Amino acid sequence: MTIPAGYRRVDLPFERRAEMLSVDQWAFAMTHPGDVAREIEPTLDWDRCRGLEVGDGLGGEAGDVAAVHSSFPYTLRTPGGTIAASGLTWVAVHPAHRRRGLLRSMIDDHFARSRARGEIVSTLVAAETTIYQRFGYGLACPAYKITMSRDLTFREVAGSEDLIVRFEDADLTRHASVVRAVAARDQRPGAMVVMSDALLAAQFTDPEALRDGRERKRIAIVEDEHGPAAFALFQRRLAWDDTGPAGTGVTEAWAAATPASSRRLWSVLADLDLMRSFTATGLPLDDPAILLARDLRGLDVRLKDHVWVRILDVPAALTARTYAADLDLTVDVADATIAENSHPWRIETRDGRATVTHAEPGSAVDLRMSIQDLSAAYLGGTTIAALAGAGLVDEVRQGATSLLSEALRSPVAPRSTFSF
Ligand SMILES: CC(C)(COP(=O)(O)OP(=O)(O)OC[C@H]1O[C@@H](n2cnc3c(N)ncnc32)[C@H](O)[C@@H]1OP(=O)(O)O)[C@@H](O)C(=O)NCCC(=O)NCCS
Structure with a gap:
């Protein structure tokens, strides 16, 4: 395993969180107020945070963290089975240390440690799609982003209208079991059958300073006779123009385990009062929304890369x-x-x-x-x-x-x- 000259590999436990967050903010060009940093802390599995720090003889301060990464453990559904997966995340190299092979070294470290833990695939969502293919990641989950116009309607699905929909303020403590229950029922390959607390917490994180005019995170829950069947964590932003209300809504964290719950979820989100459109990301290429929409043009479908898989x-x-x-x-x-x-x-x-x-x-x-x-x-x-x-x-x-x-x-x- 290669380590560029002048650096050494280190664990970045919770005690070194300020250094981990600092490199991340340098790499992703942002500065968080202190209370945001505190809200982010539970969204990492700290025993899996790693980095490269400056050793002696490179210039700069020995011990300065130059690069970081982490991963989430989860159980991934395959066609007909499940496997242990390692979801690579928080990959960041400080701009002063870029293009010296630190990312390549961290990938070697991530692969070796994941394999040693018995994790069979590594997965990731890429900030830039061209970075990771050289390391063997293939686009296993391409996905659609849709923006549903307010007047969109869907074909009927038996039992869909009978399902109960609850709207609540999103709350990790209260809704973790809802999310876990739907994910466990989701039969699609790629579904996160079991996920770490940190991975789940990351979906609910909602620092006020980062809302940018949006409401706080809410959750829509669809229930059938077996319990929670679909959910969406979503946020709306109200706006007005000369013709009246022009709000927009968005969900990036949702799941639906049955055809009826999927149809119910999309139809209620497409028709929220004062919204002009509602955007959802991460739809599988055969998502019911695409087949049920009476007007496909009203979905504004765009193809995106979602999750990349790398067999270890x-x-x-x-x-x-x-x-x-x-x-x-x-x-x-x-x-x-x-x-x-x-x-x-x-x-x-x-x-x-x-x-x-x-x-x-x-x-x-x-x-x-x-x-x-x-x-x-x-x-x-x-x-x-x-x-x-x-x-x-x-x-x-x-x-x-x-x-x-x-x-x-x-x-x-x-x-x-x-x-x-
Ligand atoms: C992207 C980033 C992690 C790369 O780190 P780095 O240490 O400079 O990368 P390395 O020097 O190890 O480069 C490894 C390889 O990836 C390539 N590469 C690095 N960054 C790239 C980019 N943004 N786009 C395309 N290729 C890139 C390098 O050219 C090199 O290729 P080669 O080995 O085939 O010649 C770093 O620039 C960064 O932190 N960027 C901002 C945050 C970010 O985008 N993180 C990724 C989150 S998914």
Whole structure:
């Protein structure tokens, strides 16, 4: 593992929180008042905060923190299973230390520590999309951002109008169980089945100084006979123009576990009084809103990157999901960062489960692909066939692409419960 000369790796426990926050604010060009810093503190898993500090002989103060990162542990739903995931977050390098290889060094550290904890994939939401692909992250959860106009209506779904909707001030203590219950019911690959307290707290954080004219965070909860079925943490901002009220609403943290609750959630959020539009991010590509909207143009759909996945352990990842077809293929995976993954793998699937072993030396390879593209296809949304169609997968044996593509494909599009 590379450490640039003059730096050393350090833990950044809670006691060093001021240094962690300082580097983050330098990197993300912002300054928080002290009370904001205190509100942010519970939103990090401090035993997973790491950094690089200046050693002796580099100039500057030895011990100054130059770069930081952290991660959230969570249980990620795969097609047909669950795995331990490490959600990379708070990646920041102080501008005085940028482009010296500190990020690359932190990625090595993150991968090694995550693997040592038994975490099988790393996930992230990228500030800039071009940064992380070089480290093997593939876009497993592309997502739509929609802006629903106030006059939008949705086709009927049986039972949807009978569901109860509650509107309340968002409160972590009161609503943690609601969020956890919906996430656990969410069958989509990518869902956060179990999440850390800090990851959940991050969704509810709402410092007044950062509201920028918006109301405090509220929550809409849709309940069915089994309990909470959907929720959205949302905020509105009231505005007026010559024609009257022109408010806007937004949710970036929501989930819906059933068709009826999804339809109910979108229809109430699209029709809040005094709002001209309501924006929602992170919709899976087959979200019911897109099929139910009577006027697709009234959704103003935009394609975005949401969660990127990076397989850290190929055999552990491939055996922790199910398959839609039987096959016996040798796939040569290229991984420049984790040598253990870079291998021709024999993948045999039978009755939905896979056996994954090192291919016998000299055996014929059927497909070649990078760890980035295998990771993109892992949750079953992005298909191997589409990647091959884009020239990113090399089909050595004719027919191997469509075989693996069909086996990996999920009937529902993947979606991460939260950004982080
Ligand atoms: C982005 C950031 C973390 C990069 O850190 P860094 O220490 O300068 O990066 P490194 O020197 O380790 O660069 C590693 C590689 O990434 C590339 N890279 C770094 N920043 C990049 C960027 N913003 N866009 C594209 N590529 C980038 C480098 O060119 C280098 O490529 P190479 O090794 O293939 O030649 C740092 O500039 C930063 O903190 N920026 C502001 C906050 C931010 O965007 N954080 C990411 C949150 S998701």
